Amino acid sequence: MTRNAPRPAVLLTAAAVVLAGTVLAAGCSAATSGPSGGTASGDRATSQNGTAQSVAPTPVRGTGTLGEDFADHENPPAPEATINPAPGSWDDVAPPADYRVVLLSPGDPDAETETLVDAVESWAEAEDVTVVPVVADTVDDRLPSVATAIGKRSDLVISVGDDMVDPIAAISPSALHQQFLVLGAEIAEPTSNVTAADWTGAGFRGEGLGVSSHHDPSTFTDERAGRALRAGVAAALNGFSGIVVWVP
Numbered sequence: 001m002t003r004n005a006p007r008p009a010v011l012l013t014a015a016a017v018v019l020a021g022t023v024l025a026a027g028c029s030a031a032t033s034g035p036s037g038g039t040a041s042g043d044r045a046t047s048q049n050g051t052a053q054s055v056a057p058t059p060v061r062g063t064g065t066l067g068e069d070f071a072d073h074e075n076p077p078a079p080e081a082t083i084n085p086a087p088g089s090w091d092d093v094a095p096p097a098d099y100r101v102v103l104l105s106p107g108d109p110d111a112e113t114e115t116l117v118d119a120v121e122s123w124a125e126a127e128d129v130t131v132v133p134v135v136a137d138t139v140d141d142r143l144p145s146v147a148t149a150i151g152k153r154s155d156l157v158i159s160v161g162d163d164m165v166d167p168i169a170a171i172s173p174s175a176l177h178q179q180f181l182v183l184g185a186e187i188a189e190p191t192s193n194v195t196a197a198d199w200t201g202a203g204f205r206g207e208g209l210g211v212s213s214h215h216d217p218s219t220f221t222d223e224r225a226g227r228a229l230r231a232g233v234a235a236a237l238n239g240f241s242g243i244v245v246w247v248p
Contacts, residue, residue, distance in 0.1 A: 060095075060096055060155050061096065061237055061238070062093045062094055062233075062234065062238065063093070063094050063095075063096060065092055066090060066093055066238050067086065067088070067091075067092070068089075069086035069089050070085040070086065070090060076240065077240065079190075079242045079243070080190060080243065082245075082246050083240070083243060083244070083245055083246065084246050085231055085245060085247070087247075087248055090230055090231045090234035090235075091230075093230075093234035093238065094127055095129050095237065098130075099130070099155050099156075100132065100152075100154045100155050100156075101124070101131055101155060101157070101158050102131075102132045102152050102156075102157045102158065103117065103120050103121075103133045103134070104134050104136070104145060104157055104159045104160070104164055105133070105134075105135055105164065106135070106136050106164060107137030107138065109160075111217065112184065112217050112220040113160050113162075113184075115220045115221070115225050116160035116161070116183050116184050116225050117160055118222065118225075119183075119226045119229050120158055120160065120183070120229060122222075122226065123226060123230065132152050134148050134152070136163070136167075139163075142164060142167040143167045143170065145167070146164075146168060146170075146171045146172075150175045155179070156181055156233070156236060157179070158180075158181045158183055159180060159185075160183050160184060161185075162185055162204040165182065165186075165205065165207075168180060168187060169187045169190075169206060172187075172191055172193060173191045175193070176191060176192065176193050178193060179193050179195070179236055180194045180195070181194075181195050181196070181197060181229075181232045181233065181236055183197050183225070183229055183232060184199075184202045184204075184220065184228065185198065185203070186198050186204070187205065187206065188205045188206055190243075191242060193241060193242065195232055195235055195236050195240065195241045195244075195245065196232070196243075196244045196245065197228040197231055197232030197235075197244075197247065198244055198245070199219060199224060199228055199248070200216075200219070200246075201214060201215065201218070201220070202215070202219065228247045231245050232245050
């Protein structure tokens with residue numbers, strides 16, 4: 001798929017413009033909620049409708065306990081570190097009641113991105129989680145779509161698709177109150193509110209760094225995407241953020 005993404009400097013400038021405009025609109029956008037375990041009415045983001053909230057959502061913790069071999073609990077991983085949790089060490093962790101996530105995706109998804117979307121939707125149905133979809137239909141919509149996602153004031157924004165990596169990198173430092181999970185990719189220098197769930201075969205880190213040498217579309221299976229999602233969510237629910245969760 002051909003990408004016409006702006007250069008990083010242009011992205012950062014555009015992000016500043018978007019967020020500056022949304023300060024005036026803070027408090028004017030309402031969160032969209034839906035029935036638990038379902039998909040709420042979502043948004044098609046446009047370059048005119050991005051809205052961000054400055055009010056932090058209530059911090060949440062999951063139910064259950066991480067296994068001791070998920071991470072070193074006595075010496076938590078440093079910012080930007082990569083952890084390699086043992087398989088299944090996250091299985092006991094589940095989202096709390098009334099958990100809400102935004103599913104942020106590009107409007108023209110490739111097969112790998114569609115697999116990630118399916119994984120989020122299947123997980124949400126199994127765990128009784130409400131999903132609010134936000135779709136960036138065009139290149140110009142990608143930055144505003146991140147602001148729109150923040151404006152939903154969800155417990156977690158889950159980003160899927162390589163096209164959304166640079167917009168998340170540009171805006172997430174200005175929205176430290178919002179937790180993000182980047183699924184099947186990662187940000188080169190994540191802030192404390194961005195966690196990535198990744199594996200060998202994925203690993204995209206932004207347009208400036210290109211596709212990793214080990215990139216393999218065949219690794220984007222339903223099983224692996226679901227495993228990475230659960231591990232990433234478990235990390236976020238237990239305060240392990242600003243890191244990369246690398247799953248087998």
